[in-house]
Amino acid sequence: MNTKFAEEINVGIIGGGTGGSNLLEIFLKMDSINIKYVADIDVNAPAMVLAKKEGLKTTTEIMDILNDKQIDLIIEVTGSKDVLKKVNDNKMEDVDVIAGHASFLLFNIIEDYKESQQNLLGTVTNHLTEVHDAIRDNSQDVKQSVIEIEKVTSDLNMLAINASIEAAHAGESGKGFSVVAGAVKDLAGKSSGLVSNIQEVNQNIINLNENITDAVNNLQKQSLELED
Known part of the structure; x- marks a missing residue:
């Protein structure tokens, strides 16, 4: 040509x-x-x-x-x-001419190409959907774990407050309570920071999953266009 x-x-x-x-x-x-x-x-x-x-x-x-x-x-x-x-x-x-069997061969080649593209899109779409669902389920598990950690952190804070009160009441003899209260308070602070980091990472994962959802929708749209 x-x-x-x-x-x-x-x-x-x-x-x-x-x-x-x-x-x-x-x-x-x-x-x-x-x-x-x-x-x-x-x-x-x-x-x-x-x-x-x-x-x-x-x-x-x-x-x-x-x-x-x-x-x-x-x-x-x-x-x-x-x-x-x-x-x-x-x-x-x-000017070139495509005629007879050659023109129908051309049509079949293009149709086969469209079908292979459609199959590929279907495979990728299914895989992304599986990844999306797995991420969604895992993010829900992470959220539940964060709730449990937050509860433990709240309990630690309450324990630190109680220990501080006991230390104040005990005066000089309550130094042990004071040390415990400080350690518990420090642990609660670290736990709270950990929760914050986990929430940030989990939100980033959720945002990524939304992008996967958009990609799946676009692939499904392209697949429908190939069918037309």
Whole structure:
């Protein structure tokens, strides 16, 4: 195929039946393909109707495509030997033609590619969903553990307060209570700091999980687009 249309290919489709319509649907989703014309003697053929809906040029005259100097590639899907002969006899010298079995092979290759892409998206989506669910469950477990640690911290603080009160009441003989109270208070402070760090990490994990949710939704959307 010519290298002049390495970035964008100007295509003319001859044949508005099911084959032409299927190819047109695929090409409309490809940025590298620019459909210049769709031709068929039946203005109500599926590809003709779709082309009009998409604002593309349609014609009942094959020569309109053959005489268009901007056309790089003609795809002939009528299955008619007479039509193919007319195309080959009248096309521009540098225009390539895909016809007959080759055009249907092209369609099948593209469909197989779409199916493989869809299967890959499905696999990745399922894996991400499993990861998402595991993270969600684990974050809930972490939250429950944090609640329990906070309860222990509260108990430690209460114990430190009680020990301080006992130390004050005991006076000189309560120095032992004072030491215990200080140690318990220090432990409670460290426990509180640990809880804060755990909550921060857990929140970061939850935020990450939200990003995974967005990614899964986007993949599911792309999968649906491939089905269309």
